[in-house]
Amino acid sequence: MLNIGVFVSGGGTNLQALIDAQNRGEIKNGKITFVLASNDNAYALKRAEKAGIPSAVVSRKAFNSKEDYDKAVLSVIEDKHIDLIVLAGFLSILGEELVSKYRNKIINIHPSLIPLFCGDGFYGKKVHTAVLESGVKVTGATAHFVNEITDGGAIILQKAVPVEQGDTEDILQYRVMRQAEWEILPKAVSLFCEGRIKINGNKTEII
Numbered sequence: 001m002l003n004i005g006v007f008v009s010g011g012g013t014n015l016q017a018l019i020d021a022q023n024r025g026e027i028k029n030g031k032i033t034f035v036l037a038s039n040d041n042a043y044a045l046k047r048a049e050k051a052g053i054p055s056a057v058v059s060r061k062a063f064n065s066k067e068d069y070d071k072a073v074l075s076v077i078e079d080k081h082i083d084l085i086v087l088a089g090f091l092s093i094l095g096e097e098l099v100s101k102y103r104n105k106i107i108n109i110h111p112s113l114i115p116l117f118c119g120d121g122f123y124g125k126k127v128h129t130a131v132l133e134s135g136v137k138v139t140g141a142t143a144h145f146v147n148e149i150t151d152g153g154a155i156i157l158q159k160a161v162p163v164e165q166g167d168t169e170d171i172l173q174y175r176v177m178r179q180a181e182w183e184i185l186p187k188a189v190s191l192f193c194e195g196r197i198k199i200n201g202n203k204t205e206i207i
Helices: 013-023 044-050 066-077 096-101 125-134 169-193
Strands: 002-008 030-037 055-057 084-087 106-110 138-145 155-162 197-200 203-206
Touching: 002 013, 002 044, 002 169, 013 030, 013 044, 013 169, 030 044, 030 066, 030 169, 044 055, 066 096, 084 169, 106 169, 125 169, 138 169, 155 169, 155 203, 169 197
Parallel strands: 002 030, 002 084, 030 055, 084 106
Antiparallel strands: 106 138, 138 155, 197 203
């Protein structure tokens, strides 16, 4: 049974999707054992508490650099025996030390079909604003491994979601979460815990 650490920054809807999937028995050979938040006010902490999952806050504002923040995060999780880190709406960019230590053991969920609408500056509602401004008819979400390039790691799963006439950022964001993010993130986590993801360069193969 692998220990899963979930990193959060806000409301924690993806954390809740993971908790719900776990309660339904859909995350095989893995269990969420720790939640780390980048700010004290993250509602995700309340979701963790309600689910009986230990949590801690390492505030990004308290550190001047990614490197210092990395060291603080690593010091908090070093005794937690975490096998997989899941970035579930975690808005802080991780530094090289943490990414290197957990190479191919960090999964992120991004609210677009990578390589579209991704990279530095594309996060949260900004992604959906860019999607609507572009005029594309299809968007979606991507579960991928994390490397040193923002949203540049090997793709695990993707799911497309239609962009509908009259959509606002809020409407589109909720549709992408409900129809894609909450579905593929737990699936990707379970595939990892079951040892069913094979990485070839920057591509993945589901065994």
